[in-house]
Amino acid sequence: MLKKISYMTAGESHGKGLIGIIEGIPAGMHLTEEYIAKDLLRRMQGHGRGKRMKIEKDYAEIFSGVRHEITLGSPISLLIKNLDWVNWEDRMAIGKPKKEHKKVTMPRPGHADLAGVMKYGFDDIRNVLERSSARETAMRVAIGAICRKLLEEVGITVGSRVYQIHNIIDESSVENDMNLAELNKTVDKSPVRCLDKKAEKKMIAIIDEAKANGDSVGGSFEVIAKGLPYGLGSYINADGKLQARITQAMMSVNAFKGVEIGAGFASGAVFGSELHDEILYEDKKITRSSNNAGGIEGGMSNAQPIHVKVSMKPISTLIKPLRSIDLDTMEAKLAHKERTDSCAVPAASIIGESMLAIVIADALLEKFGGDSLDQLKKHIKASGKY
Numbered sequence: 001m002l003k004k005i006s007y008m009t010a011g012e013s014h015g016k017g018l019i020g021i022i023e024g025i026p027a028g029m030h031l032t033e034e035y036i037a038k039d040l041l042r043r044m045q046g047h048g049r050g051k052r053m054k055i056e057k058d059y060a061e062i063f064s065g066v067r068h069e070i071t072l073g074s075p076i077s078l079l080i081k082n083l084d085w086v087n088w089e090d091r092m093a094i095g096k097p098k099k100e101h102k103k104v105t106m107p108r109p110g111h112a113d114l115a116g117v118m119k120y121g122f123d124d125i126r127n128v129l130e131r132s133s134a135r136e137t138a139m140r141v142a143i144g145a146i147c148r149k150l151l152e153e154v155g156i157t158v159g160s161r162v163y164q165i166h167n168i169i170d171e172s173s174v175e176n177d178m179n180l181a182e183l184n185k186t187v188d189k190s191p192v193r194c195l196d197k198k199a200e201k202k203m204i205a206i207i208d209e210a211k212a213n214g215d216s217v218g219g220s221f222e223v224i225a226k227g228l229p230y231g232l233g234s235y236i237n238a239d240g241k242l243q244a245r246i247t248q249a250m251m252s253v254n255a256f257k258g259v260e261i262g263a264g265f266a267s268g269a270v271f272g273s274e275l276h277d278e279i280l281y282e283d284k285k286i287t288r289s290s291n292n293a294g295g296i297e298g299g300m301s302n303a304q305p306i307h308v309k310v311s312m313k314p315i316s317t318l319i320k321p322l323r324s325i326d327l328d329t330m331e332a333k334l335a336h337k338e339r340t341d342s343c344a345v346p347a348a349s350i351i352g353e354s355m356l357a358i359v360i361a362d363a364l365l366e367k368f369g370g371d372s373l374d375q376l377k378k379h380i381k382a383s384g385k386y
């Protein structure tokens with residue numbers, strides 16, 4: 001559903017590393033590996049992460065598309081090496097392995113395992129799980145960081161916070177006038193990326209409980225973007241609608257199970273007079289009485305902050321596995337178990353920021369265009385309405 005930007009990732013979870021290519025970023029934008037590294041580090045954090053994050057030091061090397069710290073307009077390619085590769089060299093060898101490795105034959109409920117082997121006719125679930133692993137989201141975050149940089153250049157910021165883990169809810173809300181850099185700075189200090197300290201304690205406790213039981217927990221987070229002009233997206237065609245593009249991007253992450261824009265599901269339970277955001281004129285500016293629409297009306301940005309809520313399911317790899325079968329014999333067995341995380345919702349909120357940054361950067365380039373950042377800025381200055 002992207003119109004101006006295209007990106008692709010490649011790589012297996014325990015292969016040599018991840019590769020990403022993004023095309024469509026204008027020339028003339030300052031970009032460094034250190035800038036991308038900040039978001040990669042944020043994705044690695046959070047209470048409930050497993051041992052893998054202790055092995056890796058995710059860092060994206062820029063391979064092409066940048067010269068002397070400035071983008072060229074050509075495809076930007078990135079490489080994140082898997083430090084864990086040294087432990088998997090033979091099991092994941094590109095060439096013939098030196099020895100035979102045990103096949104994975106017990107599919108995990110909730111994972112891509114069963115449908116994946118059926119689809120491809122594999123006899124080893126590892127051929128599926130390596131690519132369907134959430135490890136791939138490291139590259140999405142690196143690509144998202146490049147889009148975030150473009151947005152920053154034109155005054156658009158993206159932030160997020162976790163508001164629910166399992167049944168523990170942080171009831172506080174993000175005020176409309178809250179600076180998103182401040183929001184991120186505050187919640188990045190929390191091991192669960194939430195605002196309320198009491199909720200934080202309970203969230204940590206429920207994650208610890210899940211871990212002690214060999215179980216996992218999911219949760220929900222909110223992603224916000226500010227500084228958008230009117231009219232990103234379109235009311236003309238189905239695939240132009242901004243909310244559809246955001247939802248598609250979020251739901252492209254396996255573990256993300258629900259997306260709400262603004263008041264979302266709650267919209268259906270109130271009167272229209274309670275829901276719709278009244279249009280006011282204050283201090284020579286059009287303002288709104290509330291933002292239940294979450295910054296999108298008729299498929300377009302309405303110059304209010306974009307609010308997206310996303311729900312993540314508990315991770316499907318369980319240390320205390322669920323019932324499954326051995327696909328070799330069809331005998332009842334317990335599902336395959338691998339090293340895993342007991343909770344990755346804090347990391348998921350960074351992935352959510354990245355996906356939103358990609359979609360908004362794309363919609364911005366669609367509306368304003370420009371081969372260089374300078375041209376894009378000029379176009380926004382000439383016709384952007386806020």
Ligand code: EPS
Binds near residue numbers: 135138316338339340
């Ligand atoms: C992940 C890396 C993976 C998992 C996790 C996410 O590494 P490993 O399998 O070596 O522990 O920790 O992915 C899953 C739990 C999953 O089910 O896909 C990462 O880099 O985020």
